[in-house]
Each structure stands twice: as structure tokens, then as C-alpha cells.
Amino acid sequence: xxxxxxxxxxxxxxxxxxxxxxxxxxxxxxxxxxxxxxxxxxxxxxxxxxxxxxxxxxxxxxxxxxxxxxxxxxxxxxxxxxxxxxxxxxxxxxxxxxxxxxxxxxxxxxxxxxxxxxxxxxxxxxxxxxxxxxxxxxxxxxxxxxxxxxxxxxxxxxxxxxxxxxxxxxxxxxxxxxxxxxxxxxxxxxxxxxxxxxxxxxxxxxxxxxxxxxxxxxxxxxxxxxxxxxxxxxxxxxxxxxxxxxxxxxxxxxxxxxxxxxxxxxxxxxxxxxxxxxxxxxxxxxxxxxxxxxxxxxxxxxxxxxxxxxxxxxxxxxxxxxxxxxxxxxxxxxxxxxxxxxxxxxxxxxxxxxxxxxxxxxxxxxxxxxxxxxxxxxxxxxxxxxxxxxxxxxxxxxxxxxxxxxxxxxxxxxxxxxx
Amino acid sequence: xxxxxxxxxxxxxxxxxxxxxxxxxxxxxxxxxxxxxxxxxxxxxxxxxxxxxxxxxxxxxxxxxxxxxxxxxxxxxxxxxxxxxxxxxxxxxxxxxxxxxxxxxxxxxxxxxxxxxxxxxxxxxxxxxxxxxxxxxxxxxxxxxxxxxxxxxxxxxxxxxxxxxxxxxxxxxxxxxxxxxxxxxxxxxxxxxxxxxxxxxxxxxxxxxxxxxxxxxxxxxxxxxxxxxxxxxxxxxxxxxxxxxxxxxxxxxxxxxxxxxxxxxxxxxxxxxxxxxxxxxxxxxxxxxxxxxxxxxxxxxxxxxxxxxxxxxxxxxxxxxxxxxxxxxxxxxxxxxxxxxxxxxxxxxxxxxxxxxxxxxxxxxxxxxxxxxxxxxxxxxxxxxxxxxxxxxxxxxxxxxxxxxxxxxxxxxxxxxxx
Numbered sequence: 155x156x157x158x159x160x161x162x163x164x165x166x167x168x169x170x171x172x173x174x175x176x177x178x179x180x181x182x183x184x185x186x187x188x189x190x191x192x193x194x195x196x197x198x199x200x201x202x203x204x205x206x207x208x209x210x211x212x213x214x215x216x217x218x219x220x221x222x223x224x225x226x227x228x229x230x231x232x233x234x235x236x237x238x239x240x241x242x243x244x245x246x247x248x249x250x251x252x253x254x255x256x257x258x259x260x261x262x263x264x265x266x267x268x269x270x271x272x273x274x275x276x277x278x279x280x281x282x283x284x285x286x287x288x289x290x291x292x293x294x295x296x297x298x299x300x301x302x303x304x305x306x307x308x309x310x311x312x313x314x315x316x317x318x319x320x321x322x323x324x325x326x327x328x329x330x331x332x333x334x335x336x337x338x339x340x341x342x343x344x345x346x347x348x349x350x351x352x353x354x355x356x357x358x359x360x361x362x363x364x365x366x367x368x369x370x371x372x373x374x375x376x377x378x379x380x381x382x383x384x385x386x387x388x389x390x391x392x393x394x395x396x397x398x399x400x401x402x403x404x405x406x407x408x409x410x411x412x413x414x415x416x417x418x419x420x421x422x423x424x425x426x427x428x429x430x431x432x433x434x435x436x437x438x439x440x441x442x443x444x445x446x447x448x449x450x451x452x453x454x455x456x457x458x459x460x461x462x463x464x465x466x467x468x469x470x471x472x473x474x475x476x477x478x479x480x481x482x483x484x485x486x487x488x489x490x491x492x493x494x495x496x497x498x499x500x501x502x503x504x505x506x507x508x509x510x511x512x513x514x515x516x517x518x519x520x521x522x523x524x525x526x527x528x529x530x531x532x533x534x535x536x537x538x539x540x541x542x543x544x545x546x547x548x549x550x551x552x553x554x555x556x557x558x559x560x561x562x563x564x565x566x567x568x569x570x571x572x573x
Numbered sequence: 574x575x576x577x578x579x580x581x582x583x584x585x586x587x588x589x590x591x592x593x594x595x596x597x598x599x600x601x602x603x604x605x606x607x608x609x610x611x612x613x614x615x616x617x618x619x620x621x622x623x624x625x626x627x628x629x630x631x632x633x634x635x636x637x638x639x640x641x642x643x644x645x646x647x648x649x650x651x652x653x654x655x656x657x658x659x660x661x662x663x664x665x666x667x668x669x670x671x672x673x674x675x676x677x678x679x680x681x682x683x684x685x686x687x688x689x690x691x692x693x694x695x696x697x698x699x700x701x702x703x704x705x706x707x708x709x710x711x712x713x714x715x716x717x718x719x720x721x722x723x724x725x726x727x728x729x730x731x732x733x734x735x736x737x738x739x740x741x742x743x744x745x746x747x748x749x750x751x752x753x754x755x756x757x758x759x760x761x762x763x764x765x766x767x768x769x770x771x772x773x774x775x776x777x778x779x780x781x782x783x784x785x786x787x788x789x790x791x792x793x794x795x796x797x798x799x800x801x802x803x804x805x806x807x808x809x810x811x812x813x814x815x816x817x818x819x820x821x822x823x824x825x826x827x828x829x830x831x832x833x834x835x836x837x838x839x840x841x842x843x844x845x846x847x848x849x850x851x852x853x854x855x856x857x858x859x860x861x862x863x864x865x866x867x868x869x870x871x872x873x874x875x876x877x878x879x880x881x882x883x884x885x886x887x888x889x890x891x892x893x894x895x896x897x898x899x900x901x902x903x904x905x906x907x908x909x910x911x912x913x914x915x916x917x918x919x920x921x922x923x924x925x926x927x928x929x930x931x932x933x934x935x936x937x938x939x940x941x942x943x944x945x946x947x948x949x950x951x952x953x954x955x956x957x958x959x960x961x962x963x964x965x966x967x968x969x970x971x972x973x974x975x976x977x978x979x980x981x982x983x984x985x986x987x988x989x990x991x992x
Contacts, residue, residue, distance in 0.1 A: 163783075164781070164783050164794070164796070165783055165785045165794060166595070166596070166599065166612070167599050167603075167609045167610070167611075167612065168599050168600060168603040168609070168752060168794065168796075169595075169596040169597060169598070169599030169600025169601070169603060170596075170599075170600070170754060170783075170785050170792065170794055171596065171785055171787070172591060172592070172593050172595075172596040173591070173592050173595060173596065173612075174591050176585070176588075176591075176592060176614065177585070177588040177589075177590065177591040177592065178588060179588065180585065180586050180587050180588030180589075181587060181588025181589070182588070184586075184587040184588060190586045190587070191586070191615075191616070191621070192586075192613060192614065192615050192621070192625075193585070193586065193592075193612075193613070193614035194611060194612070194613050194614075195595065195611065195612035195613075195614075196610075196611050197610070198783070202610070202611070206611075209628075224762070224784070225763070225766065226762075226766055226784050227773055227776070227782075228781065228782070228783045228784070262763075265763050265766060265767055267766060268763070306786065308962070308963070308966070333587065335589060343643075343645075344644070344681075344684055344687075347644070347645060347684060347686060348684055354646055357646070362583070362647065363646075363647070364582075364583050364584055364589075364617070364645075364647050365643070365645050365647070366584045366589050366590055367725065368590070373589065375583070375584060375587070375589055377583070377587075430877070432856075432859075435863075436859055436860055436862070436863025436864075436868070437851075437856035437857070437858070437859030437860040437862075437863060437875060437877070438856070438860045438863075439856070440851075440855055440856030440859070440860075440877040441855055441856040441857045441859075441860045441968075443855070443856075444854075444855025444856060444857075444877070444879065444929075444968075445855075445964065445965055445968070447929075447930070447931055447932065447964055448932070449855070449879070450879055450880065453879050453880075454879060454880045454882070454883055455876065455877045455878050455879040455880055455883040455887075456856060456876070456877040456879075457874065457875070457876055457877070457887075458849070458856070458859040458863070458874045458875040458876070458877070459874050460863065460868070460869055460872050460873060460874040460875075461869065461872075461873045461874055463873070463918060464873055464874040464917055467916075467918075468874075468876075468887070468916065468917070497886075497887065498883055498887070499882060499886075510863075510866075511866070512866055513866065513867070543727070544727070545864065545866055546864055547727070549860075549863075549864070
């Protein structure tokens with residue numbers, strides 16, 4: 155089954171909103187073996203929506219429209235569907251009752267404007283939305299399926315998972331697509347490419363490898379297509395074995411794995427706790443660590459030591475060393491890691507101190523310089539990195555390097571098989 | 574001038590990568606008064622790239638392709654351009670020398686594979702890329718302009734700013750589009766809609782208002798089109814005055830403003846310093862605060878008190894109150910804010926304690942419950958919020974509420990004119 159996604163909203167065209175819905179839909183369809191061949195983004199304009207829908211239906215049997223079902227005057231998708239397919243809009247009393255009930259449950263009066271969300275184009279089936287006020291819309295005819303979904307991410311995801319995907323998986327079959335993503339850290343795209351020299355001989359039109367660079371590392375996407383699941387699986391495994399053999403411990407994990415999740419698993423497996431002292435990363439490492447549900451089992455906490463005074467009073471950094479070596483130095487990184495470990499009563503302390511920029515750089519310590527410190531009961535050391543980038547990207551890259559240093563440190567402490 | 578953006582990459586279709594480039598390009602074009610009418614995303618497939626290019630050229634005089642210019646075997650844009658426009662690919666020795674120089678500067682050998690990046694379709698002008706190895710490509714003919722740019726975000730942005738936008742602004746004229754975004758906090762989309770009741774009477778096809786909900790608040794996008802800048806500006810100001818009058822202090826700022834930037838300006842203007850104690854937000858507030866360059870002028874630092882032990886030892890929370898009231902309570906939120914203020918020697922302390930989920934909720938304190946505490950020399954208080962959402966969204970929403978509480982607190986301390 156071939157699909158085309160049409161995302162709708164002026165905010166997407168003028169760059170006010172990043173189109174996370176498109177990525178979420180792509181991943182969800184791909185996981186169901188539905189091939190997404192194109193994504194189109196158009197504005198809140200019934201003409202443009204209609205043209206996109208017509209174009210899409212000629213090429214794909216599934217068209218998913220996303221956005222423009224809200225209650226406000228710039229939500230035009232209902233109207234566009236009716237116009238484009240020559241259907242009338244009908245006020246569905248059952249949907250109106252559901253919307254009224256949604257507001258009643260939250261003890262708020264229903265704004266008059268929300269009535270338009272009960273309008274359904276003739277021949278469309280409304281998909282009940284229990285987490286918001288915009289119902290989804292589903293229509294099947296000889297040409298295929300047209301689905302319209304709200305653009306609010308959690309409403310979209312809820313309707314996809316509970317109404318749309320179950321209907322679609324009943325319809326698909328035949329061609330199998332299997333994918334696997336290998337997550338790497340601490341190695342650039344070109345270096346990876348060099349390490350994987352010769353991989354091309356394994357690839358053909360049914361087996362592909364894509365390099366996906368990101369601020370936290372390069373991901374490798376392996377895709378196999380075949381007429382049955384066994385063949386696809388087999389080819390995927392052969393390619394994965396080649397890659398694993400070549401890149402060694404630069405491999406962090408697979409699919410949805412992240413550095414923070416892998417570090418969390420290693421800490422759990424070793425029964426160790428972690429504390430963090432952050433200067434230049436400003437809380438970004440702690441933020442990532444606590445994105446993982448259950449982090450409280452191994453994460454004691456962190457200190458964002460942005461001022462030098464805090465480095466001294468809360469982390470016990472020696473003020474003389476701070477004055478002599480400067481805050482961005484090996485000695486201070488080591489003392490911060492030791493201080494985090496000691497004052498937050500953890501087994502391992504991890505610390506960052508660097509120059510995020512855009513100001514504060516010098517010839518000797520340019521913007522992008524960072525020292526990452528690590529301390530446990532046996533060792534305390536720091537490594538220097540140079541990560542020139544804008545401020546936000548620097549924080550992300552320094553966070554990835556810090557988490558990877560911790561990962562490599564923990565890996566040395568246990569047999570590889572436990573990972 | 575009408576533009577269509579074609580973003581290229583299998584990783585975009587299978588949802589491995591969120592298309593931030595499309596948003597960045599949309600904002601950049603919009604700021605130059607170029608109307609982006611559609612964004613298409615296709616895979617690394619020369620056929621699909623060619624079809625998208627042909628379709629786009631029929632509707633717009635500027636087509637911007639983005640992605641697929643890298644050195645690896647899945648980068649097919651050069652080949653697609655040559656095939657689609659009937660041009661041959663020529664190896665440009667000058668570009669090859671630049672790529673070789675790029676690697677030499679970094680003291681790394683040039684991988685053989687990077688040679689393909691010196692291939693240029695006949696009639697295209699290469700745009701020198703000083704921050705990466707993929708040159709951009711520019712072509713003008715009677716139908717308009719075709720530009721191809723690398724998909725690595727900082728390379729794309731560098732080439733747009735230094736080569737593409739200067740050329741484009743020389744070509745545009747006539748129709749003026751002006752936009753302004755009003756950033757709000759602490760108020761939902763429906764409530765905003767109610768407060769703005771009657772705004773429709775001001776709007777027409779040349780003046781529009783869009784609601785853009787996001788995890789940190791709803792943004793309002795105002796757009797005016799006119800034949801001259803004065804008229805567009807005048808209409809925009811009239812609409813903005815209406816909105817400002819209705820929503821009062823829920824208005825945080827305009828355009829690229831963020832809660833953390835506005836809070837930073839208020840702290841600077843009042844000569845105050847800030848310290849943060851985070852439990853459920855896990856460092857996300859500190860991370861946002863330190864995204865602002867120059868935050869060290871007012872941000873002392875923060876303590877991520879994930880374990881109860883850290884709340885007691887580093888923030889001075891009374892262990893008896895902690896045991897009696899629980900960590901997620903008014904008393905603990907107040908003591909955390911006071912502790913942050915005291916131990917980090919700041920004028921204002923801000924604290925969060927809540928249940929991010931998905932586990933840990935009870936009937937009395939369900940997932941989504943959060944207490945936000947605030948302390949300064951005169952006051953110490955906490956407010957309760959209920960923000961049901963998944964873990965990451967909860968952290969974002971709680972962070973927005975905390976920063977907004979701080980903003981409202983600071984606003985009361987100084988005359989409104991200073992803001």
C-alpha cells in the first residue's frame with residue numbers, strides 16, 4: 155500500500171512550527187509496512203488542500219491529511235474536503251454531543267465556535283476523539299482511503315493508534331519492508347563511511363543503508379524489502395552483522411535507543427548511581443537523563459554550577475585552582491566530577507565545563523572548547539573536546555560526548571555480554 | 574515571488590529525521606517576502622526528485638531542493654537534476670580543490686567518495702560551501718530559479734544566508750508580506766479564542782490571524798499583505814493593538830521571543846539573580862534558561878534534586894515535612910525555592926516538584942500534578958497545576974508554567990513600561 159501525507163497549516167509554511175507530525179506519521183506507517191512515497195505541506199487554503207488531495211489520490215491508495223480541523227476560522231480542511239469531493243457538510247448531532255461532553259467533563263462551557271467541529275462531509279465516517287474536540291474523518295471509495303486528522307500532536311497520535319492504524323493493517327499485505335536503525339556516538343559521518351568501506355557490495359535495490367547525522371550522533375538506517383518476512387529479516391541481519399563488526403563500541407544501540415537510555419540500563423545493571431555537575435551544558439545532561447522513565451532509580455541529581463561561586467561552594471572546587479587554571483580546565487572538570495559524586499552521594503560523577511559561546515572565547519580556549527570530567531571510587535579524569543557550533547548545538551554535542559564518555563567508562567567495568 | 578521547497582531523504586519519509594530544514598527555510602523565505610506555497614518531501618530516488626521538480630517549476634518561479642548532495646551512495650540529487658533537466662554532470666576541478674582543502678585544513682585525508690561532490694550539472698553554478706564539503710547549486714533560466722542545497726542544517730543555513738538569500742532579495746519586489754508573531758503563556762487556545770471574540774470583523778483575505786499551539790504556549794501569527802510596506806505595517810499594527818488590549822499580561826513577547834529570554838531581560842532590568850531547584854522538570858528549566866547567551870549575568874545555577882536525600886542535604890528541605898506531606902506538596906515546593914535562593918545565593922528561587930509519570934501517580938496526586946514554588950526576600954509561595962501529558966510534554970509544560978509564574982512575579986515588581 156502506497157501512502158501520501160498532506161500536512162496543512164500556514165504555520166508550517168512560514169516556519170513557525172516544525173513539522174513533527176510528518177515524522178511521527180512516517181515512522182508509524184513505515185512500522186506497519188505502508189510505504190510513504192511523499193509528504194506535501196500546504197497552507198490553510200481550501201484550493202491548495204484540494205489540489206494536493208487530487209494529486210495524491212492519483213498516486214497513492216491512502217491519503218492522510220493532517221491539520222485544519224480545529225475550531226478557529228483558519229481551520230479549512232472540512233470545507234476543502236467537501237468542496238473537492240463534491241460533498242455537503244452535515245452537522246452531526248452525535249458528534250456535537252461528544253464535544254459538549256468533552257467540555258462538561260472539564261467543567262468549562264463549550265465555546266460556540268467549537269460547533270463547527272461537528273460538521274462532517276457526506277459519506278465520511280467520524281473517528282471519535284477522546285483526547286480533544288476534533289474528530290478524525292475516514293472515507294473509502296473505489297480509489298482508496300482518505301483520512302483527515304487533527305494537527306495537535308497528541309490528538310493525531312491517539313487517533314492514529316486507536317482508529318486509523320488498526321483499520322489500515324487489516325487492509326495491507328504482500329510486500330514486506332523491514333527496517334532497523336543502528337545508533338552510533340562519538341564518530342562522524344565520514345569516519346563511519348571509511349570504517350564501512352566495502353558495504354556497497356552487500357547493497358542492492360532491496361537492501362539499503364542510509365546515514366542520518368544528528369546532534370547526538372550519526373544513526374544508520376538499514377532497510378530490506380522482500381516478498382516474505384524471513385528473507386527481509388535474513389538480509390537485514392547480514393547487513394547488521396557487517397556493520398557491528400566494523401564499528402565496535404561506537405554502536406550505542408538500535409532503533410529508538412538513545413545514549414541516555416543505554417547509560418540508564420548500564421547503571422541499573424551495575425547497581426550504580428549517578429550525579430552530574432554541569433557548567434556549559436547548563437542542565438541539558440540532567441534533562442536528557444530524566445527524560446527516561448524510572449531514572450530516579452539511578453539518578454541522584456545534578457548541580458548546574460553556572461557561576462564560579464557555585465562551583466566552589468556546592469561542588470568544593472579549589473578556588474586557587476579555579477583562579478590559576480580557569481573554569482574551563484582539566485583540573486576543574488575533575489574536581490567538579492568528584493564534587494558531584496561526593497555531595498550528591500553517588501557512585502559516579504560526571505561534569506562539563508566549556509565555552510558555549512557565542513562570546514567568551516579566547517585564542518587559547520576558543521568557543522567550542524569543553525572539558526568533560528568523570529569520577530568514581532577508583533578513578534578521576536577529564537578529556538578535552540573541541541565542538542565548534544552554535545550555542546544550542548554545542549550544548550547538545552557536549553551532552554552527547556559526556557554521555558558517551560560515561561557509557562564507554564561503564565562498558566569497561568562489565569563483560570560485553572551484559573549489554 | 575512564489576517558491577516551492579522540495580526536501581529530499583528517505584529518513585524524512587520513514588520518520589527518522591524531523592524536517593527542521595523545511596521550517597527554517599519557510600521562516601527565511603517569509604522574512605524576505607517570498608511566498609512559500611508548498612513543501613514537498615520525497616525519498617532518495619531520482620525519479621521522485623525529478624517529478625517533484627517538474628511539478629514545482631510549473632507553479633513557482635523559485636524551486637529550492639534540499640538534501641541528497643552528500644558523499645554517500647544514497648545521495649542522488651546531483652544525478653536527478655542532470656537527468657531531469659537533460660544536462661550532463663561535469664567534474665569541476667576548482668570545486669574538487671576546495672573539498673580537498675577543506676579536509677587538509679582539518680588534517681584529515683579526503684575520502685575517495687567525496688569526489689562525487691565536485692560533480693556539477695552543466696549550466697549550474699556551484700555555491701562555495703566553507704562549512705562543509707557539499708557545494709550548493711544555482712541555475713536560472715526563462716522559467717525561473719532552481720537551487721539545490723545540502724541537507725545538513727548548518728551547511729544549508731550558511732549557504733542560504735551567504736549565497737542564496739542575497740541573490741533572491743535582488744530579484745523580488747512588488748507585493749509586500751509582513752508578519753508578526755505574538756507569544757502567549759499560561760492560556761489555552763480555546764480561552765484565547767474567547768478573549769479575542771470579534772476579531773474576525775478585522776480580518777479579510779489580506780489580513781489573517783493563526784493560532785499556533787505548542788508545549789510552551791500558544792503563539793498568534795498575524796499576517797498582512799499589501800501593495801506597499803506602509804499599508805501592510807498599518808494593518809498589522811491595528812490588529813496587534815486589538816489583540817494586546819484583549820489578552821493583557823498573557824502576552825509574553827513578539828516574534829522570536831521566548832519565556833526564558835523575556836525572564837532574562839526582566840531579571841537584568843531589575844538587577845536580580847536567579848537560582849532553580851528542580852525535581853520533576855529534571856533540569857529542563859535550567860537548560861532553557863542557559864539557552865540564552867549571557868545568562869551567566871543573572872543565573873547563579875540550579876540543583877536537580879531528583880532523590881529526596883538531595884532535597885534534604887542540598888536544599889535544606891525539612892525531612893519531617895517531606896515525610897508528612899510527601900515530596901509533591903506545597904510545603905516542599907516552598908522550601909525548595911527558599912533553599913535554592915539561600916544555598917545558591919540568589920535573589921529569587923524557583924522550584925518544581927511533581928509527578929511526570931507514566932508511573933508514580935495516585936488517586937490523590939495523579940500523574941501531571943505539579944507544585945511550583947517561588948521565593949524572594951519578601952515572599953515565598955507555591956501554586957498547584959494539573960498538566961496531564963506524556964513525560965516529555967509534561968516537563969515542557971511544567972517548565973513553561975514555572976517560567977511564566979516567575980515572569981508574572983517579576984512584572985509586579987516594576988512598572989509595565991520597562992518591559
